[in-house]
Amino acid sequence: MRLVEVKPVDRNILQQARKKMDNKTKPLGSLGMLEEIACRVAAIQKTLTPFVREVVVVVFAGDHGIVEEGVSLYPQEVTGQMVANFLRGGAAVNVFAREVGAKLLVADMGVKGELPSHPALINCKVRSGSRNFLREQALTREEVETAVRKGIEIASEYGKDADVLIAGEMGIGNTSSATLLLSGVCGIPVKVLVGRGTGLDDTMLRHKAKVLSQSFHRRRFDRHDPFSLLEAFGGLEIAGMVGFYLGAAALGKVFVVDGFIATAAYAIAKEIEPLVKEYAFLAHLSAEQGHRRVVEKLGLFPILQLGMRLGEGTGAVLTVPLLRAAVRALSEMASFDDAAVSRAKKNIKIFQKTLDFFGKYAII
Numbered sequence: 001m002r003l004v005e006v007k008p009v010d011r012n013i014l015q016q017a018r019k020k021m022d023n024k025t026k027p028l029g030s031l032g033m034l035e036e037i038a039c040r041v042a043a044i045q046k047t048l049t050p051f052v053r054e055v056v057v058v059v060f061a062g063d064h065g066i067v068e069e070g071v072s073l074y075p076q077e078v079t080g081q082m083v084a085n086f087l088r089g090g091a092a093v094n095v096f097a098r099e100v101g102a103k104l105l106v107a108d109m110g111v112k113g114e115l116p117s118h119p120a121l122i123n124c125k126v127r128s129g130s131r132n133f134l135r136e137q138a139l140t141r142e143e144v145e146t147a148v149r150k151g152i153e154i155a156s157e158y159g160k161d162a163d164v165l166i167a168g169e170m171g172i173g174n175t176s177s178a179t180l181l182l183s184g185v186c187g188i189p190v191k192v193l194v195g196r197g198t199g200l201d202d203t204m205l206r207h208k209a210k211v212l213s214q215s216f217h218r219r220r221f222d223r224h225d226p227f228s229l230l231e232a233f234g235g236l237e238i239a240g241m242v243g244f245y246l247g248a249a250a251l252g253k254v255f256v257v258d259g260f261i262a263t264a265a266y267a268i269a270k271e272i273e274p275l276v277k278e279y280a281f282l283a284h285l286s287a288e289q290g291h292r293r294v295v296e297k298l299g300l301f302p303i304l305q306l307g308m309r310l311g312e313g314t315g316a317v318l319t320v321p322l323l324r325a326a327v328r329a330l331s332e333m334a335s336f337d338d339a340a341v342s343r344a345k346k347n348i349k350i351f352q353k354t355l356d357f358f359g360k361y362a363i364i
């Protein structure tokens with residue numbers, strides 16, 4: 001089943017952008033990863049004067065049946081309560097979105113109970129939360145496909161005029177789903193990836209690890225079929241984000257992946273369509289225990305490392321000023337010729353350590 005068509009980003013513009021960046025009035029490579037970010041945005045946007053003006057954030061929300069097993073510190077009703085908070089503008093992601101001038105929407109993919117209608121609420125409820133995956137498959141194939149398709153539609157409808165698309169998430173229990181999805185996709189043992197989520201103590205963490213290891217062995221899935229992983233472990237907001245990333249890449253838009261749960265959605269989207277990676281940036285290294293291993297395995301470069309573990313898209317929104325600064329450097333800085341600044345005395349390709357460090361993160 002081909003859900004979307006994603007094209008590779010423009011290699012020609014990428015090479016020209018790198019050349020343009022090398023001619024800016026700075027020692028070669030001295031803006032570090034910002035240079036690679038700017039050049040890749042240029043290649044995505046097919047222009048040597050890239051820009052980041054409109055930013056759209058969609059917070060995907062859903063509940064998780066596994067919460068019955070005592071794997072989160074917070075009660076399930078917090079998911080719906082936080083959705084109400086997003087709609088009133090009172091959550092961290094609202095504050096950060098206002099700071100960078102981003103538009104924020106919330107997508108109800110599967111929150112338990114009714115939510116009042118609101119202009120910023122997109123109603124895509126597939127069912128009232130996923131099933132408890134310790135006991136049964138979290139979702140049916142049909143529910144997974146519906147949620148992924150809705151995510152694609154959300155990207156096309158609300159992201160078509162944006163320069164950067166961000167998916168946030170809200171779902172009590174979703175670090176449990178994300179841990180098992182990532183363990184399945186990346187082939188990293190559950191016990192290495194399981195973490196404290198919203199803040200479990202040691203006893204609760206041991207219990208969560210036991211529940212997740214048992215679930216991983218009990219459920220049916222084929223690790224090479226990403227849809228089967230979503231059927232086994234959910235959740236609906238994660239499936240929606242998978243679609244959103246696929247849709248963003250199909251639109252030819254830059255998208256920024258937030259934290260641990262968002263990385264699980266990204267990993268699934270990349271399994272479905274490997275070219276999505278050319279459009280993706282990773283916002284930050286989450287404090288959630290397993291994130292570092294996953295990020296290394298997926299070859300992603302976290303732009304920030306702030307010890308955050310909130311989700312909602314908060315880390316991704318915080319990268320917007322850096323993305324804007326990076327593309328402005330490529331678009332607006334003077335070249336050596338423009339500014340009559342002398343070039344290096346010797347044509348050294350690039351400082352070797354910088355190359356070793358950043359080279360492995362050059363996606364293309």
Ligand SMILES: O=C(O)c1ccc[n+]([C@@H]2O[C@H](COP(=O)([O-])O)[C@@H](O)[C@H]2O)c1
Nearest residue numbers: 072171173175197198259260286310311
């Ligand atoms: O984004 C992250 O890296 C992250 C790490 C830990 C927790 N969270 C958030 O916390 C909730 C899930 O935590 P838990 O303990 O209920 O599985 C969910 O609403 C996420 O948005 C988010």
Ligand SMILES: Cc1cc2nc[nH]c2cc1C
Nearest residue numbers: 074078170198310311312
């Ligand atoms: C209060 C609260 C806010 C959140 N935002 C994202 N995940 C969250 C989890 C909790 C518990």
